[in-house]
Amino acid sequence: MEASDPATSSSEDVRARWSAGLRDAAARAYASGHGADPPAPQPTRWRLDARSAATAAAVLAVIAAVAWWGLRGEPATPLAVVASASPSALAGAPAVAGAPAALIVHVSGAVRSPGLVELRAGARVADAIELAGGLARRADESSVNLARTVADGEHIVVGRVNAAGAPVGSAAAPARVDLNTADTAALETLPGVGEVLAARIVADREANGPFAAVEDLERVSGVGPSIVGAIADLATT
Structure with a gap:
């Protein structure tokens, strides 16, 4: 069994006597001031009610969130607010999908x-x-x-319009030539119809009866679709 170090034992005895002296001095001071011995020391116990615990937890959560956000190193981006288009802004929009702007x-x-x-x-x-x-x-x-x-x-x-109120460049539309009543002179005023063809038209209607439509002129020898098309707006039946 090892022997204790005399120097260490002496130091511990000094500390123990010093502590005991301090306690005695404190007890005498308490008794002198209060007229009674000091109460026996009680172990300290921490008690925390539910409300205090919830408050502490919330504070810790906020501190943790702030610390985490600061460590991210990224600036916060504000949310963009999109306003509804006003009717005046839509007035110039294309009315039909796909139409040019x-x-x-x-x-x-x-x-x-x-x-x-x-x-x-x-x-x-x-x-x-x-x-x-x-x-x-x-x-x-x-x-x-x-x-x-x-x-x-x-x-x-x-x-x-001219000074008289009539459209400039316009003239009274000429009367149409009636193929069933016009004589050869009137028929010769039609585009493509000469003296010979006019005589054939008169002879045809006398032999075969009146024309029911301008297109019936094609039954006359020498009258084709081109002549009928040229006089379509100038003749009638």
């Missing part, structure tokens, strides 16, 4: 600023004329359909 139209004739104008899809002739400066003096408004929807690349021509 803009139309280019040529406006000429009796307008104040003839030339090319740019319109949105779904615009009308009235819109094109307005962008061309509006109708000029003595414009023939009836020469165009102002309510018609325009098409990309089209040419809108506004006519004029």
